[in-house]
Amino acid sequence: MDLFVINRYRDPEEDVDLINQESKQLQKLKQKIEERKRAHSNIKRQDVISLREDKAPSIVAVSKNQPENDTEIEGTSNDLKDSKARETQPDTHQTTVKEKSTFEFKVLGTENFEKKIKVHRVLPYWLSHPYSISTNLQKLSCTVEDLDWLHDTLKGTLRSEVQEQVIPFVIKENEQPHPFWPHDICVSAPTGSGKTLAFVLPIVQILMNSIGHHVRAMIVLPVQELAAQVSKVFKKYCTNTGLKVVLLSASTPLRKEQQQIVRYTESAGWISEADIIVCTAGRLVEHIQNTEGFTLKHLKFLVIDEADRIMDHIQNDWLYHLDRHIKLENELMTGKVANLSWNSLSEQNPPPHKLLFSATLSQDPEKLEQWGLFQPKLFSAAPTNDFEDEDSIRKFTTPDELVEQYVQCNAEDKPLILYHFLVEQNWDKVICFTNAAQSAHRLTVLLNVWGKGNLKVAELSAALDRSTRDMVLKKFTQSEINVLVGTDALARGIDIPDCYYVVSYDPPRNIKTYIHRVGRTGRAGRVGHAVTILQHNQMHLFKECARAMCTRQLA
Numbered sequence: 380m381d382l383f384v385i386n387r388y389r390d391p392e393e394d395v396d397l398i399n400q401e402s403k404q405l406q407k408l409k410q411k412i413e414e415r416k417r418a419h420s421n422i423k424r425q426d427v428i429s430l431r432e433d434k435a436p437s438i439v440a441v442s443k444n445q446p447e448n449d450t451e452i453e454g455t456s457n458d459l460k461d462s463k464a465r466e467t468q469p470d471t472h473q474t475t476v477k478e479k480s481t482f483e484f485k486v487l488g489t490e491n492f493e494k495k496i497k498v499h500r501v502l503p504y505w506l507s508h509p510y511s512i513s514t515n516l517q518k519l520s521c522t523v524e525d526l527d528w529l530h531d532t533l534k535g536t537l538r539s540e541v542q543e544q545v546i547p548f549v550i551k552e553n554e555q556p557h558p559f560w561p562h563d564i565c566v567s568a569p570t571g572s573g574k575t576l577a578f579v580l581p582i583v584q585i586l587m588n589s590i591g592h593h594v595r596a597m598i599v600l601p602v603q604e605l606a607a608q609v610s611k612v613f614k615k616y617c618t619n620t621g622l623k624v625v626l627l628s629a630s631t632p633l634r635k636e637q638q639q640i641v642r643y644t645e646s647a648g649w650i651s652e653a654d655i656i657v658c659t660a661g662r663l664v665e666h667i668q669n670t671e672g673f674t675l676k677h678l679k680f681l682v683i684d685e686a687d688r689i690m691d692h693i694q695n696d697w698l699y700h701l702d703r704h705i706k707l708e709n710e711l712m713t714g715k716v717a718n719l720s721w722n723s724l725s726e727q728n729p730p731p732h733k734l735l736f737s738a739t740l741s742q743d744p745e746k747l748e749q750w751g752l753f754q755p756k757l758f759s760a761a762p763t764n765d766f767e768d769e770d771s772i773r774k775f776t777t778p779d780e781l782v783e784q785y786v787q788c789n790a791e792d793k794p795l796i797l798y799h800f801l802v803e804q805n806w807d808k809v810i811c812f813t814n815a816a817q818s819a820h821r822l823t824v825l826l827n828v829w830g831k832g833n834l835k836v837a838e839l840s841a842a843l844d845r846s847t848r849d850m851v852l853k854k855f856t857q858s859e860i861n862v863l864v865g866t867d868a869l870a871r872g873i874d875i876p877d878c879y880y881v882v883s884y885d886p887p888r889n890i891k892t893y894i895h896r897v898g899r900t901g902r903a904g905r906v907g908h909a910v911t912i913l914q915h916n917q918m919h920l921f922k923e924c925a926r927a928m929c930t931r932q933l934a
């Protein structure tokens with residue numbers, strides 16, 4: 380520290396000069412303050428006089444007085460004389476001020492300013508005229524016999540309306556001759572309505588007809604669990620088709636995944652081992668950047684499941700990297716920058732057919748803009764007449780089979796009310812949501828103590844590792860556990876069979892969280908019950924939240 384100390388020595392006479400100067404300046408300042416005070420009191424008096432004499436002063440006169448006086452105050456003792464003169468001749472001064480002000484400032488309009496007219500936002504045609512999907516999941520409108528468009532290998536006991544509408548549309552769009560591009564689609568259908576099969580089946584059907592060493596379909600999901608769930612469904616339906624499905628999520632080491640998706644051959648160089656890739660957004664970027672030979676230039680389908688969640692928590696800027704990668708591959712192939720002409724369209728690979736899915740897909744045109752959709756079509760379960768203006772663009776639906784209720788109570792009664800449901804009313808297969816992993820843990824311990832071995836309660840939150848979570852879910856499915864207590868980490872997309880009740884022990888933070896929580900029950904046409912426990916002061920917020928739904932009133 381000593382190295383940085385600098386000692387300065389000054390001439391003592393210099394110091395005396397400095398002190399004199401300072402005291403002079405101080406005196407000057409004091410004088411100025413006194414002058415200002417006097418001037419200020421004079422002006423105040425002046426204003427009072429002017430207001431008394433002019434009974435209806437115009438806004439301009441009054442408001443403009445102030446800056447005029449302000450400039451005078453800044454002046455010297457001459458101004459003081461002026462102000463004294465003003466005191467004796469109030470009338471003359473006031474008129475000069477008025478004249479001056481009106482002369483210098485042009486007044487536009489009066490004080491009654493008109494409010495701007497609100498511009499009424501008009502939704503684009505594709506958003507205001509969606510293909511309508513029913514929320515009644517028990518409707519057996521789509522039976523196996525009717526599915527002329529679906530290959531025999533894929534036929535199952537389909538009874539979902541979203542599948543009935545979306546699958547033929549996707550197949551038809553992809554039958555168009557080259558270079559026509561298919562319309563991209565957005566699907567907003569209730570939880571448990573079978574959205575997964577609505578993209579799995581057409582993709583498998585279209586790809587199974589031509590096997591090659593290219594990645595031709597990619598499904599992007601927000602979290603590992605969902606990616607694993609969707610890849611399982613794909614694997615099931617690809618069984619006899621020769622198509623290979625690979626899951627890319629951070630649950631496996633990167634190196635191992637690289638070996639699964641690319642292989643180097645002497646004759647053809649790098650070839651793809653996977654036809655369909657199911658991945659999380661973050662992991663995808665890692666492969667684009669680090670995996671040699673990994674290319675998406677033959678990508679035919681890009682599915683984004685839980686699209687709103689992916690967009691809200693954008694990982695590694697994945698959409699930018701993906702778009703850039705696809706564009707670059709196209710330019711390398713044709714040697715040209717993409718432009719819109721018959722020739723360039725014929726030479727280029729068309730962009731991947733984008734399919735967006737969610738139970739809470741935002742139908743806000745600005746948000747959807749980011750996906751760069753090509754002449755999109757919307758499939759929505761919200762009533763069509765709700766799409767007239769922008770106020771209705773956030774409406775979501777829950778399945779008809781779901782019974783939704785709420786209970787009001789004091790904070791201290793919450794655990795007792797839950798206990799009453801579980802023990803007195805014999806609720807089994809219950810998923811209970813809290814807002815934090817810690818509260819989930821506390822509630823689990825409490826219920827297990829109260830249950831004395833008769834009630835089997837387990838915790839399921841992001842705090843647990845993957846294998847423990849899988850084990851807990853398995854036990855729940857096999858009825859070894861009656862109640863799962865967890866956080867919103869398990870609210871979205873997870874398909875837990877036979878969950879009869881969903882209890883929101885802590886209220887959901889927003890409408891989307893509510894929709895996904897309650898959507899863990901009442902799936903695929905089965906009846907489900909959802910109960911939200913609310914403290915009195917939480918009622919207002921919850922009701923506000925519920926207004927964004929197009930469902931019936933909550934009981």
Ligand SMILES: Nc1ncnc2c1ncn2[C@@H]1O[C@H](COP(=O)(O)OP(=O)(O)OP(=O)(O)O)[C@@H](O)[C@H]1O
Pocket residue numbers: 536537538539542568569570571572573574575576737738871872873874898902903
């Ligand atoms: N056609 C069908 N017939 C019978 N069951 C079906 C059919 N389609 C899907 N299911 C079943 O319905 C359940 C819910 O399907 P899925 O997970 O696709 O719903 P989702 O709409 O994606 O729900 P979420 O929005 O919660 O993700 C699954 O267990 C699935 O096996």
